[in-house]
Amino acid sequence: MNQIPDVLYADQDFTTWLIVGASRGIGLEFVRQLLARGERIIATVREPWAAHASQLWGQAGSDHGRCQMYICDILSQESIVNFVAQLTTIPNLKIDYVVINAGVMRYPNRATELSFDEFAFHLHTNTIGPIITAQKLLQTNIPIGTIVFMSSDSGSLGQFREVEDGFAAYAASKAALNMALRHMAAELKRKDDDTIILAIHPGEVATDMSNISLPWEVSGIITPEESVLKMIDVIQSKGIQHSGTFWTWEDKVHPW
Ligand SMILES: NC(=O)c1ccc[n+]([C@@H]2O[C@H](COP(=O)([O-])OP(=O)(O)OC[C@H]3O[C@@H](n4cnc5c(N)ncnc54)[C@H](OP(=O)(O)O)[C@@H]3O)[C@@H](O)[C@H]2O)c1
Numbered sequence: 555m556n557q558i559p560d561v562l563y564a565d566q567d568f569t570t571w572l573i574v575g576a577s578r579g580i581g582l583e584f585v586r587q588l589l590a591r592g593e594r595i596i597a598t599v600r601e602p603w604a605a606h607a608s609q610l611w612g613q614a615g616s617d618h619g620r621c622q623m624y625i626c627d628i629l630s631q632e633s634i635v636n637f638v639a640q641l642t643t644i645p646n647l648k649i650d651y652v653v654i655n656a657g658v659m660r661y662p663n664r665a666t667e668l669s670f671d672e673f674a675f676h677l678h679t680n681t682i683g684p685i686i687t688a689q690k691l692l693q694t695n696i697p698i699g700t701i702v703f704m705s706s707d708s709g710s711l712g713q714f715r716e717v718e719d720g721f722a723a724y725a726a727s728k729a730a731l732n733m734a735l736r737h738m739a740a741e742l743k744r745k746d747d748d749t750i751i752l753a754i755h756p757g758e759v760a761t762d763m764s765n766i767s768l769p770w771e772v773s774g775i776i777t778p779e780e781s782v783l784k785m786i787d788v789i790q791s792k793g794i795q796h797s798g799t800f801w802t803w804e805d806k807v808h809p810w
Pocket residue numbers: 574575576577578579580581599600601606626627628629655656657658659679704705706707755756757758759760761762763764
């Protein structure tokens with residue numbers, strides 16, 4: 555799909571970000587802000603011609619190739635593998651930051667009501683897809699600085715959010731993601747691999763996902779602009795000593 559632009563070659567002095575799930579919401583805002591900062595970006599979408607992704611394609615095309623688009627559906631191992639295989643054809647590619655942002659929340663998803671398929675859908679998208687995407691990237695020879703998983707306060711066991719009626723499958727999928735990424739960080743340490751693994755909670759962010767009518771008051775809603783502005787700083791401030799830790803967009807440690 556892509557002609558490889560010079561700007562993706564590692565011998566140049568740019569920072570490269572990979573944003574998985576960049577068609578809208580928080581992922582699209584990462585692309586917007588990173589483009590404005592002059593970074594180079596690999597952004598994935600799953601439906602390039604869908605109306606909500608066309609804006610991203612427009613930005614990519616009009617910016618001299620600094621943002622390259624790829625297709626990746628994290629519900630499909632084949633799609634993940636194809637995407638990663640395409641990256642391996644870029645000579646000397648290094649990726650400084652990977653943000654695995656893609657996620658779903660079909661509301662409501664109560665444990666007392668949800669179907670087998672609804673539960674599996676949340677786990678496949680929010681847990682298995684992100685972890686396998688990271689795993690496939692780590693199995694290449696591409697040097698990777700940091701992998702950030704977009705987690706959620708809903709997935710915290712230590713700060714259980716009992717008020718969140720209708721969030722059972724979503725919360726369970728993010729809790730499982732948290733556990734798997736901690737194991738990933740520990741495994742990498744044992745292998746002397748210095749890729750940093752982080753979990754981050756983006757805040758209560760006004761996006762399509764949160765645009766639902768909830769019977770409780772959600773306080774402190776922030777814009778994608780504010781969330782991403784702060785998350786970029788948080789992500790860039792972490793070193794290998796932080797691998798396997800969970801942060802908020804405000805740079806506070808989040809309890810697992
Ligand atoms: N918004 C919040 O308050 C909040 C709070 C805590 C955590 N989060 C987390 O932040 C992340 C982004 O959320 P958001 O609020 O920006 O949600 P959103 O507006 O609903 O966007 C979700 C993104 O994930 C992508 N996606 C969904 N399923 C995918 C799949 N199978 N393969 C590839 N991409 C897929 C979507 O792509 P399509 O356009 O193709 O559907 C879209 O780009 C999620 O992981 C979410 O759980 C959000």
